[in-house]
Amino acid sequence: MISADSSAERLSGPVGVCVDRPLLSLDRPFTYDLPAELGAGIGSLVQVPFHGRASRGWVLGPTEDLPKRMLAVKKVVSTVPSFDDRRLALFRWMSERYVAPLATVIGRAVPPRVASEEVGWEQREAESVRTSHDGEPRTSVLTGYRGAEPLVDAIDHGHGAFVARPAPEDEQAVAVGAVTACLAGGRRAIVLVPEADPLPATASMLQEAFGDRAVLFLGGGKRSRYRTWLEIAAGRYDVVIGTRPAVFAPVEELGLLYLARESHPAHREDRAPYYHGRDVALARARLEGAVCVLAAACPSAEASALGFPAVTPAARRWPPVEVVRPGPAGRASRLVRALATTRRGFLFAPLPGSGVAQVCRACGEPAACASCGGLLRAAEGAVTCVVCGAAGRCRSCGASSFGVRRGGAEDVEGWASRAAPVPVHRLRDGERARLPGSAEILVGGADDVRDLGTGDLDLVAILDVDLADRRPGLAARERSLATWMEAVGWARPRGRAIVQASSPGDPIVQALVRGNPDRFHAEERTRRRDAGLPVGAAVFRITGDEHLESELAAFEPATLLVTASEGRTVCLLALDPERVPVLGTRLRELAANGVVERVEAEPHL
Numbered sequence: 372m373i374s375a376d377s378s379a380e381r382l383s384g385p386v387g388v389c390v391d392r393p394l395l396s397l398d399r400p401f402t403y404d405l406p407a408e409l410g411a412g413i414g415s416l417v418q419v420p421f422h423g424r425a426s427r428g429w430v431l432g433p434t435e436d437l438p439k440r441m442l443a444v445k446k447v448v449s450t451v452p453s454f455d456d457r458r459l460a461l462f463r464w465m466s467e468r469y470v471a472p473l474a475t476v477i478g479r480a481v482p483p484r485v486a487s488e489e490v491g492w493e494q495r496e497a498e499s500v501r502t503s504h505d506g507e508p509r510t511s512v513l514t515g516y517r518g519a520e521p522l523v524d525a526i527d528h529g530h531g532a533f534v535a536r537p538a539p540e541d542e543q544a545v546a547v548g549a550v551t552a553c554l555a556g557g558r559r560a561i562v563l564v565p566e567a568d569p570l571p572a573t574a575s576m577l578q579e580a581f582g583d584r585a586v587l588f589l590g591g592g593k594r595s596r597y598r599t600w601l602e603i604a605a606g607r608y609d610v611v612i613g614t615r616p617a618v619f620a621p622v623e624e625l626g627l628l629y630l631a632r633e634s635h636p637a638h639r640e641d642r643a644p645y646y647h648g649r650d651v652a653l654a655r656a657r658l659e660g661a662v663c664v665l666a667a668a669c670p671s672a673e674a675s676a677l678g679f680p681a682v683t684p685a686a687r688r689w690p691p692v693e694v695v696r697p698g699p700a701g702r703a704s705r706l707v708r709a710l711a712t713t714r715r716g717f718l719f720a721p722l723p724g725s726g727v728a729q730v731c732r733a734c735g736e737p738a739a740c741a742s743c744g745g746l747l748r749a750a751e752g753a754v755t756c757v758v759c760g761a762a763g764r765c766r767s768c769g770a771s772s773f774g775v776r777r778g779g780a781e782d783v784e785g786w787a788s789r790a791a792p793v794p795v796h797r798l799r800d801g802e803r804a805r806l807p808g809s810a811e812i813l814v815g816g817a818d819d820v821r822d823l824g825t826g827d828l829d830l831v832a833i834l835d836v837d838l839a840d841r842r843p844g845l846a847a848r849e850r851s852l853a854t855w856m857e858a859v860g861w862a863r864p865r866g867r868a869i870v871q872a873s874s875p876g877d878p879i880v881q882a883l884v885r886g887n888p889d890r891f892h893a894e895e896r897t898r899r900r901d902a903g904l905p906v907g908a909a910v911f912r913i914t915g916d917e918h919l920e921s922e923l924a925a926f927e928p929a930t931l932l933v934t935a936s937e938g939r940t941v942c943l944l945a946l947d948p949e950r951v952p953v954l955g956t957r958l959r960e961l962a963a964n965g966v967v968e969r970v971e972a973e974p975h976l
């Protein structure tokens with residue numbers, strides 16, 4: 372709990388201040404004299420003179436680094452501290468690990484202040500009461516899990532990290548069970564979900580289970596976000612459920628950090644400081660003596676490489692999965708027959724449209740966009756370029772009639788409608804993800820595979836596993852598998868799945884059949900190592916001038932990929948995480964003399 376008069380000890384004399392100038396070249400504490408009468412402490416937002424101007428900054432604590440001439444802190448901007456010493460330790464860890472200015476980290480971790488919400492802050496704090504837990508045995512779902520006992524023990528009174536792979540129909544209940552164990556031990560919990568809309572089933576089930584003791588910290592406007600943050604800081608809630616920024620929630624007596632759908636790409640922040648929720652959660656749990664649980668049907672390669680104890684269903688709880696070769700026109704007769712008896716189903720068909728133009732009907736040349744040479748796709752009755760959006764015209768002769776190779780969600784919707792006894796609906800772009808109705812088959816892609824609760828579908832089909840190999844990006848296969856496993860899980864508890872693949876022995880297919888990605892992950896580790904970007908390495912994309920390459924080469928990184936044009940150099944660098952602090956020190960120097968322009972940590976590969 373952040374308290375204006377207890378935990379934030381009032382300071383005076385020389386203090387280090389993080390000036391709110393988020394530049395790597397200025398990323399160090401500046402010393403100011405803090406007058407006692409201001410009543411400021413660690414985390415206080417203050418105003419200081421900086422390079423002749425008034426600037427905001429945060430008090431970091433007493434310092435012995437005394438400059439010859441010391442300016443005074445001018446005033447306190449807010450009576451509500453932005454952080455306490457424990458979260459400051461986390462912010463410092465982030466600043467080092469991601470080579471990001473501390474001011475950037477604080478700016479991302481603390482919501483923008485809305486001064487009028489701070490009125491009556493002290494009263495609000497006095498109001499905060501912790502209700503006692505009702506003792507309902509909601510941990511019981513975990514009794515069917517291997518490795519649950521050490522997990523519950525640790526959550527109750529210890530610390531550590533675990534990887535949980537809930538059975539599909541238990542995804543939400545396992546989160547509730549873990550949080551129950553945490554509250555029973557008298558500590559508080561933070562649950563991170565990857566998305567806000569539609570509200571993940573895990574979030575709504577937690578809210579239902581814990582009522583007034585729980586709060587959602589996701590979405591919403593600036594004012595409501597800041598109000599919720601103040602209430603959390605005042606200790607009003609025992610369970611905070613939110614997206615990425617909730618990992619920084621000012622929760623005291625933290626016992627559990629639970630990441631739902633840990634392998635979801637949205638757990639990674641796409642703006643500076645480019646942190647990953649998984650790593651920050653692990654670091655915070657370590658710093659605060661709490662337990663971190665990484666939960667997913669298919670954890671990330673990173674999570675699986677960390678070697679944490681696993682928590683998995685004691686008996687197989689995975690749908691029967693049949694692998695068939697894609698038949699003519701992309702549909703196996705086995706699948707078409709299965710559709711005839713399906714009342715509720717999901718067909719995973721990630722490509723839009725009804726097919727791809729192969730050849731010009733007028734001149735016989737391979738089809739390509741007349742404007743840009745891009746791929747031409749048939750969708751909604753028209754052929755358009757997927758690159759530039761122009762209407763489809765032949766690059767060689769300008770004609771607009773093409774021989775099309777059928778495929779894509781529209782095509783699937785067409786043939787599935789003819790095969791199925793119930794309506795088939797294709798989820799459109801921007802249409803809200805949902806489970807099929809009581810007599811309905813849905814056609815959807817990756818964006819439609821969300822945490823929507825137990826599916827109980829008759830049939831889930833993954834139409835084109837081979838597609839994953841054609842996707843760009845080092846983590847494309849891993850991401851595809853995670854999505855497919857979540858979709859296949861919708862066939863629990865009574866249904867089955869059909870997977871169309873031309874290489875049934877591929878570890879990615881076998882992972883789907885077994886409901887276990889271990890062998891696939893072992894193969895991924897080899898593949899990533901061979902590509903020079905090993906799982907667990909720290910990866911940075913650094914932009915700078917022509918001296919950058921030789922400066923970075925001096926670190927002898929595992930990998931250094933360089934692209935240069937017009938005096939600008941972009942380097943992709945992979946190295947042992949233990950060497951990042953030394954690299955960070957050098958990058959800060961190089962930023963100060965203009966060699967380094969931008970540092971992006973953990974880019975999507």
Ligand SMILES: [Zn+2]
Nearest residue numbers: 740743756759
């Ligand atoms: Zn084009």
Ligand SMILES: [Zn+2]
Nearest residue numbers: 731734765768
């Ligand atoms: Zn032509």
